Every structure is written in structure tokens, then in C-alpha cells.
Amino acid sequence: MNKNLRVKSSEYIDETNRISFKFNGKTYHGFKGDTLASALLANDVHLVGRSFKYHRPRGIMTSGSEEPNAIVQINPNTNRTEPNVRATEVEIYEGLEASSQNCWPSVDFDIGGINNFLSPFFPAGFYYKTFMWPASFWEKYEFFIRHSAGLGKSPTSSDPDIYDHRNIHCDVLVVGAGISGILAAKNAAKNNFKTLLVDEKNELGGSTVYENNEFNKINNKTSSEWLKKEIEELKNIKNLEIKTRTSVAAYHQYNYLLARENLTDHLEAKDKTNKIRQRLLKIRAKKVILATGALERPLIFNNNDRPGIMLSSAIKKYSEFYGVACGSKNVFFTNNDSAYESAMSLYNKGINVKAIIDIREQSESKIVKKVKEAGIKIYWSHSIVDTTGYKRLNSISIMKLSNDGTSVTGSKISISCDCLGVAGGWTPAVHLYTQSGSKLKFDEEKKIFLPNQNTSEQISVGSCGGDFKIDEIIKNLNQKLKDTLNINETDLDSIKVEIDQENSKRNIWLLPSDKPLGKTKPFVDYQNDATAKDIKLALREGFRSIEHVKRYTTTGMGTDQGKLGNMHALGIIADTAGVKMGDLGTTTFRPPYTPLTFGTIVGRNVGKFFDIFRRTPINDWHVENKAEFENVGQWKRAWYYPINGETMHQAVQRESKAARESAGILDASTLGKIDIQGSDASEFLNRVYTNAWSKLAIGKCRYGLMLNEDGMVYDDGVTTRLGENHYIMTTTTGGAANVLGKLEDYLQTEWPELDVYLTSVTDHYATASLCGPNSKKILKKIIPDLDLSDENFPHMSFKEAHIGNIQCRIMRISFTGEHSYEINVQASYGKDLWEKCMEAGQEFDITPYGTETMHLLRAEKGFIIVGQDTDGTMTPIDLQMDWIVSKKKYDFIGKRSLYRSDTMREDRKQLVGLLTDDPNIVLEEGSQIVSELNQNPVEMLGHVTSSYFSPNLNKSIALAVVRGGKGMMGKKLFVPMENKNINVTVANPVFYDEKNERLNA
């Protein structure tokens, strides 16, 4: 090993820039421009991985993103490690490390390799059939199956890289920068279309830049020479943006495409830092030109998976583009002329080509004649029946094919070789095309699926559109460009093309062997180890749909999505079942075309940007005073303010007592606030709330309950009449946006005749809620000239006032049952207001309290929290809030539903209070409530919705919803817990100050 197989300098490889990298712990050298695959091949390393099921040694098969075998772990054991990366796509850099996957202890000696010898026992559906019984053993089976499966390791520490998203709008998006893509982009841009050209490779030109077949000429130059000049010209074209290392992952409806732009993966570690690693491009294109090319097909024959067996086109690319010989004794196996081009490429560089095995009877093309002249032995009408070599191919056996191609005859010839190039024809890369929703049709003559019915403004050009020969490509591209861009001339009009004429092909999906199928291993899906006999077995067992066969055999279900073998799977199914391939259809091509990293998908939405959050204008004070926070919707709300190492329970008990005994203050800025104006504002409120609003006097406040049309409680809050046609509505913190949306919906769609204007002003105001028996004295200190007497400023009323120069709106409303004021100021004055209250309240030991204390205090009063004590299935009647439902109003949202037979049932779940017999036991919220302990199964009557230890009552209190609860006052029930049953008694949900005397205290 470690031979140097570098054959000739290539302009794409910088031999002055030598790079060392490690593979499986061993150091190798390559050059700038190499991929991991080309550098390994240059070092004569073919064995790079083990297959998934049988752990068979596998080598590099391709030179692109379709690679099924050479998938590696990049930079193992670092925070930049990435599994399932195709070695054919990794550009090497100094310090790169990579290792094989799916092998233990090493790729050279892999214990799982025993599966290969046990393979007769692992047919398709093996797992489904074997691990079925006894059913209870599944957990044990699963442990071992999970351990033996799995490709690669995910990183265990956080990703150090930055990812980004970018939106792009363009007139024309060209996907793929081979000859067709380049010509399409050039002509689109020249005709003033804003054009974006993307290609997954680091260099433009696709396969044409190393296409040196002397019999195919464009304007009297070889196609590679000619195209390089065209590429040179692209630089000077306006309106054209070019992105290399950019792979289109998904093509959605309405020409919306996602592409991954790779920016730093090819750089050394020191150059990666503080740069964007990958960028997700979200592209909306008016027109899409797909120029995604074609993938070479392998041939399906016995033991066609050994390291050293590669696609013929890959061998050509390694030789021409990377200057690497993949072997020193090369043989090709083909059904068309492509392999001859690869053979000539090697021959011209002085690399030994021993033979070409061709399943056709003959070919008259110039390139074939050239090969004959070169003295390379051609075996016509022959097929490979077996190969040998465990970790590297060392020989093939061939036999004569029968005329019908279903069997082999004559004597076996053995040819020793270390590299075999297979050429099974070309499959248009229609993956993106079908993702867009467009439909394919099968061309029976060419044996390929071709674009047929486009669903959006798009065209497929070049080989992905079914044109393989350069003259057809240019002619059809020219016409399609004129049609789709609506232009009269292109610079393709003047191109002169000469081509080699012969284009014969003989298609046999599964090549015969001298052994029966059952004794052979013709792999169809290399990554998932699905063979032709697995597919036939699936058909014998009754599977017919291609989608079912795929899932049963796992054909096409690997990380490569079966880019190489899917067509053969379809062909074998069609031949075996005796149906036409066109009738069989294809499996669905799902995005992404090549895997995306999670980082790319997530972009900048990580860390503190993972989910946006909102802070109140008073937030800094809470932080300075060591509040603990909780998330309420997107808001960060002060939860409680522990002092001297208090637990949450201790802090909440202290805060709750202080609020009732002297004074407390709460940041209520997060409540939703909607400004409602217009001559029909009162009528509008009448329709959206359950109670009546017309008679509410200016300067008064009213609590309202809002239902859904199904009669269930949706939101609640206090609304204040500021003027004749002007109200300010408050909503729950979490419900603000939805309530506004719902109100707008009714106004725009059901009641457009109403003169009402809605404005969200949630963020415009900061709100401090001052509560407790001393709240009045504190407010008096802040606003001495405001008359706070009950006559002038009674409960449920509103005043405008000034604190210094700051204008404020004060509502005397209460969510705690205490005498309290909600003071609203312009948001920017929020912290100032808060600090003034704290200062004025100092002599009363004013206590800031958080949401937890607020919840406790309102629970003592039996006030509901929508979303905690309700869950979208509670009517106001269920909540024992009949008092708020107007009987007089003709209609309001949800009214009719309150009289449906179902909502009028007596045995609905209804809100009640619960008291534990032992006052020290606090129930768990969510725990279940039953009346019988010895029933089996026990009937669940309801659950606990709110539960606290009340310091003011010195006992545990709870709210609960209980079936038929209204009629159960005083009834004994049980809350069964894991280790004990808790005895409870149904009680009035108002636990504290039932007569509301404290509101005016």
C-alpha cells in the first residue's frame, strides 16, 4: 500500500500545495484540489468502509454525491465531527481526519464481517420475520439490533460553527453548471434575466471539462477546451451570480428551492473560526432551469461490490480531473460506448487496460475502433459471472452471454485485475424535477424516466432532460431556452458540433451467472446490502407495489437514497412480475437530495435566538433584585423574588402574606392590551363578550368573558371605557395575539358594517399593579392631588392622572381580592414608575411579588386563569360563572352553543373548590379525582387544575374540574396517588373573603 498512483498533472490539482491528512489513524498525502476519495485512491486505498448488513468490505464507487459506499466520519471525536459524509465530496485540507464507519474494531478486521457468511440466513424481511416472537422479547432484541445498526456517530458537544439563512429572489435559477447549465445561465443573464447559477462541486463545468473524446468536437475544439473558454467568459456577465459548493436540496412548489452553500468545509480548522460554515439559500425563482445531469448506472452481476469495482465514469474523472489512476490492471465492463472513453483516457496516460467486457454483440463507433487499434482486448457478448478478492478486487470470471441475455454458456475465462470500471448507461437525475410535483414518463427505448408534465415554470435541459449526445444537447437546449425565456436568438445558434455517431446500448437489468441466483450476490442497493434475490423474494412473497418492495427490502432507503441502484430495482421487478416499467412507476424522490446538517436547517435560530422572547420595560429591576423568571407565552415574567436563600415555597408564602397584610406590587405589563375605537365599539363588545356593555359609563371598568363560537371560554380580562367611542381591552398574557386575530376576523368577515378600529397596544404601556390594604396610602404619596376616596374613585373605575410629568392611566381593579390599582404608563417610563412605587411603599414594607404569588392569591379568591382552570372544553356555566352570561342579549359569540343539548348536560365537568382533609397536604396539579377506590377500572371524575398552600388561610386549597361537581358540595372524594389516596372534600371555589369586603378595605 501507499503506492503513488498519481499519473499526470491536472490543472485542477495544485501539486505545489501538498496536504497531509489522516484516514483511520494513518497519515497520507494529497494535493490541494483533491477530494478525500481521489487522495485515497492516489495512495492506492480502496477499502474505505463496510456495508450495513453483511459488513462486506467496500470501496469508492463514484466521484460524486451519488456515492453509496465511501461514507466516512469526518474529524472523529471533535466537536466538528460529522457522520455519513461522502468521501467523494470532501475536499481535503491540512489536518483533516476521517475514519470508516460501521466496522469494529477496524475496517481491515471487522467482527461483523461474519454476517457475510451468515447471509443465507439474512434474507429480505429477516428482522420482520425473526424478531416477532415472543412479542415480549422485542425489547431485548431491540437492544442488540440497535447496537449492530447505525452508521457513524453524532457529535456529543455543541457545534462551534455559525450557520446562516439567506432569501434569494431571481428571474432564472439554473441548477447544475455542466455544459447545459453554463450555456443556459449565460444566455439568460445576457438577456437581462437576473440569474443564479449553482453547482454542488467546487469547479464549474461538470463532466464536460474533462471530456477529451477526440471524436466529439464543438467549433473544432474538444468539448473540454471549448467549455473552459465559455466558463472564462462567465466572469464578465452582468446579472449573473454563481455559487459553487452549493447543492440544491429541495425543490418545492411555486419554484421555491432550498440550497446548501458550503463556505468553510474545505478550509483548515484555523480558517474555519468565526466564519459562516454553511448557508441555507431559500430561493424563489420565476423560472427554474434544471441542468442536473445524469448518473452513470452500475451493472448488476454476482459479487459486483468489491473494493476496486467502480463506475467507469468515475475512473475517467479520477484520471482526467484528479490525475489519479484507480488501478494498475484495469478492466471495463459495459453495455454502451462510455467505457471506451474511460479506457482511452487511461490508455492515453499510459495506464494498463487489460480488457473490455461488453454485453453487446458489437459497436461500430470511432471510439471503439480506436480502442481496438490500441490493442485492448474486447470480449463481445460476454458477461462477468463472478469476481474474487475480499478487501480488493483481484480477478473476474467471464462467460459468453446467450442471445436472449438470460443465461451464460461456454467456458469460463478468468482475468486478473485490481480495478473494474462498470458502465450500465445513464440515468437522468430527475430527483429535483419530481420533487417539484412534476410528472415523469418512461421511455421504453432508452430505458429511462424523463420529464413529462411540468407543474411550474421550469425546463430540464441536457442529460437530465434525456439528451446525452452533445449535438442533441445543444440543439434542444437552444430551442428550450428560446421558448422559456421568450427570446429569438442565442449564442448557441452559431455552434458547430461534430460527434461520434454510434449510440447502441443493450440493457439487461440483472446479468446472469453460471450459478443459480440463490448462490450469488448481485447487489442492487450497495449501502443497504439489498440484492436482486431479495427483490425477487419480495415479489414471491406477494409484494407488488414498488413502494412496498422498497420498504420490505430496504432498497433505496440508505443515506444515498439509492441513486445508483433504484432503476435496476425497478427493472428487476418489472421483468420478474411481467409488467412494463412505465406502469410500475417510481418510488417518491424526497428531499433532501443530499443530506443537510441540522445547523444549516436551523441557521441563526440557536441559543438565545432559538425562540424569541419578550421582556417588560421593568425587567432590569427584576433582574437586579434577583427574581426567578418563568416563561409565559414568549414573555419572561418575574416568577418570585427569593431573599436570603429562600425556596420558591418560602418566597411565595412570604409574598402572599405581605400582599394581603400590607402592600404588594406586581409587574402586569405583559397583559394584552387592545385599543378599541369607533362609533360601534360598544355594540362590538356586546357581540364578543358574554355580558352587556352598552350601559357601561365612561370611566368605568368591567370584567368580560369571551367565548368561542362553540360556547367554550376563550379569554377573559377587564375592559375600560375611556370615552364615548373608545375602550381599552385587556386580555390574558398568552392570549393577546389570538384574541386580536379573532376580533379582526369577525370584524372583517362577519360584521364588516361595524365602525370599529382595533390596535394592539400591549407593548406601548408598562403596568404596575399595586395591591393590599396600604396600596391607597402608597398611591396617595405618589399622586397627592388625586382624590382616592371611594366616592370619587370606586372599585372598577378609571382615572387619568400624572406622576410628575408622566401621564398615567389608573384602573382600580383587582385580581387578588385586595384593594388595588393598576397603573399604566408609557412603556419607557415603566421602570421609573416601579421605582417610585417601591420608594413610596418602603414605609409599608411593600413587597414585589411574581406570577406564582399572583396565582395563589387569585386561587384563594376562586378567580379562574383561562388556560389553567379551563382547557377549551369549559363553558361559563361549567365554571359556575352564570352571572356573567347575559340572558337579555339576543346574540354574542358562542351564545347559541350554550343551549346545545351537550353543553346543557348536568354531568359535565364543572369547576369546584377542593379541600384536603389533612390541611397540610397540597394536591398535585393534574392529579385525578375519583369517588370510588375499589372500582376496576376506576372511574375518573375530573382533575385538579390549581393547587396551593394558602398562607392566609393556613391550609391547602385547590380548584378542580369534577363531573357533576356543582351538585357535590361537601361530598367526600379521593385523589389517588402513587403511594397513597388523599381524602378531599368538594367546597366553594371562593376560599377567602367571600363577601369581597377587602376590595374596599
Added chain:
Amino acid sequence: MFLINCPYCGERDQQEFKAGGEAHIERPKQPTELSDDEWAEYLFMRKNIKGIQFERWNHAHGCRKWFNMVRDTSNDEIKAIYKMGEKPPAQ
């Protein structure tokens, strides 16, 4: 991801919009006159068609206007968009 032509703002990405269910279901003017079954018909019964469907959409992260859309649910082709209160286009 649809490209939706908001009748007030022009073409915008689908992520700016919210779908609002079947269109042309008018809220009864006199709900109290309806039987339980008639009310349930309005409240719960919605079509789920494979093919041409009339839908409400809201430009929630834009002008916040509601409008109607005719969409072929089998291929997501948007056939027409028209304002609230306007008559649906002839089929």
C-alpha cells in the same frame, strides 16, 4: 411553500399567511332560531375536498387582511384569490 398573491400587498411567501378553513360559511344572523342540528351544521361541518376548494386566508404577518382563495388541493395550485365580500369566480 406557496407564493400567495395577497389582494392588498401582492405576492408574498406562504409563511406570512395563516389558513382559516373553508370559505363562504356565513354566521347565521339569528342563531337562537336554529335547531341544534342546524347550529351544528354551521359550527362543525366542513368539507375536505380532493380538488377545488374555497378557503379563507389571512395575511397575518402583513396587512392582516382576510381574503378568499380557490385552491386545488390535489396539486396545491392556487386558481383564484379574491377579497372578502366578493363573489367567487365562476368555476
